[in-house]
Amino acid sequence: MNAQEKGDGYTADLLRDGEAWLQYAARSTVLQEDPSSLTDLHDRALADPKIQALIRDIADFHGVLVTSHKNAGLPIHKLLFLLDLGFGVEVPEINAAVEAILAHKDENGVYQSKINIPRHFGGSGEDTFGWALCDAPLLLLALVRAGVDYEASIRQGVAYLLGFFAGDGFPCVVSKELGRFRGPGKKSDNCPYASLIMLRLLSEIPEYRDSETAKGLADGLLSLWERSLEVHPYMFYMGTDFRKLKAPALWYDIVSVADVLSRFDFVRQDPGFREMTAVIRGKMREDGLFVPESVYQKFKGWDFGQKKQPSLYLTFLCRRILERSRQ
Template identity: 40%
Template sequence: MQAARAEMLAHPQVREMIAEAATWPGYALKRHNDAKHPLYKFSTLADFGVRADDPGPALSPSTSLRINVVEGMAAGIKAVMAHQSPEGAFQILVNIPRAFGGTGEDTWTWMLCDAPTLLYALLGLGMGEDERVQRAVEHLVGLVDDNGWRCVAAPELGKKFKGPGRRADPCPIVNVYALKALSRVPELLDSPVTRTGAEMLLWHWEHQAERKIYMFGIGTTFRRLKYPFVWYDVLHVVDVFSRFPFVHADPRFQEMVETITAQADETGRYTAGSMYRAWKGWSFADKKNPSPWLTFLVSRVQRRIGS
């Protein structure tokens, strides 16, 4: 196991990601599903099992990113934790156009479609004992409503600021992000908060033919296998659900799992049905050949739920 881990950390693509994470904030985020943004480098490194004290490369292997990274992951984490809002959420550098209620300028702020991903990454990287991270957890827990997490943002963005949906509706992707973050907090694995978020997503699956919520629908695109976990799709949702034992016996969850397992080839391997071009070169961003990582992710879900 230790040898495999050392090999993973030494892989050029992983070391490149560590180097990119150290450049946080990288650039201002303009759309929440920008798969090349350092936000998703952090969350993917957490998925891979990288830890806060893992060493980074002395020099990035990329010819386009020549940067010394002597602190490894610690450099990026320090930069992230330097920007925590008074409310408790960690902030991200964003640029919201005036047409969407922003200033059109780069601004440090938080929204529930970004902050939980940063929190998930910090928890996954082993920062859960830090009081600043614990405060961010408390903040996220405190924002859940009776129908799940809604489209909520920092006070400085104004009370009218929200995504394209009904104000009283929960936001599907926010609930995925929030549950994923809280899955890293053992005492919350079976709690009223996580049960509320889970029921929101299960309800959406059950009523998928009725309407979209905040423009998130459940159709052909949702059912395609895709990684990294950036947006609202079946493998992302199922992977998150598999972390919560109280969901495993729910028929709606089992239907989601069957949607995935039906996509296996004759040898039980899985191939991406969609990909992010920013991740071209990784096995999970290849729609022609089976991906060891996607196959592992599905196998891990099956192991978690005992199937």
């Protein structure tokens, strides 16, 4: 059997040798097994020292200033990783993180991060709670994934952020607390990362999943792929580094973008998306596994935190994308 045949379908037995947290992710989020049948696996996964370290890191959710949204050590990225593995508010520290998010909401229903924007970048130079379109959607996404009441706590903020939609993406927008700050790009450009995480948020909300906004965002990202050699808004490139396989899917790279796009039925036959998945498929080894090509140092010690051996978690992400692309 060749690599393509091995990679055409997602199978749970690929993860048979995976650590408990990865087995739990596959069985709870992909196979959607009854939680009552996974109690022992849940507890073994939760006891993993690496999982415990992440849980400790999110306990003081606003204890880390947001100075770079690419920072894999930010509590919001770690919280979303844990939620994506299938853990939820049954874990006290995750519940505390959710409550910490809920405690800081502006009059528009948008949740805030603790940020310090220096004066020379247009901010106050002081620690303050505010939001940017490159973090606010992630906070809303975490609340959705954690099962927080949508009508009471999420709908208003989503509707407010959607008001900034500009045809095929979202511009660099910040709350009034952050002053004149904006990212390094033309003011008239849309921000690819803000657009990506807004699309990821919409993928979790049934009423927006097939909306014109979702379609416009997908088209915008696919257009950037098609014009990757000449268009780089806000210094977001889709070049060599973008095409390196990397996990978790938390920033702007081929795994992150393809993962979000693959969640939408209307994207899966798009030629650009098919090209993107072909790039991923082409990196599959003969045994159907994937090796990380780039890593986050904050995840050193995880199977995806090295570039020498196959990573079952990266394989989990890539095979899931490829399986969705077949539907």
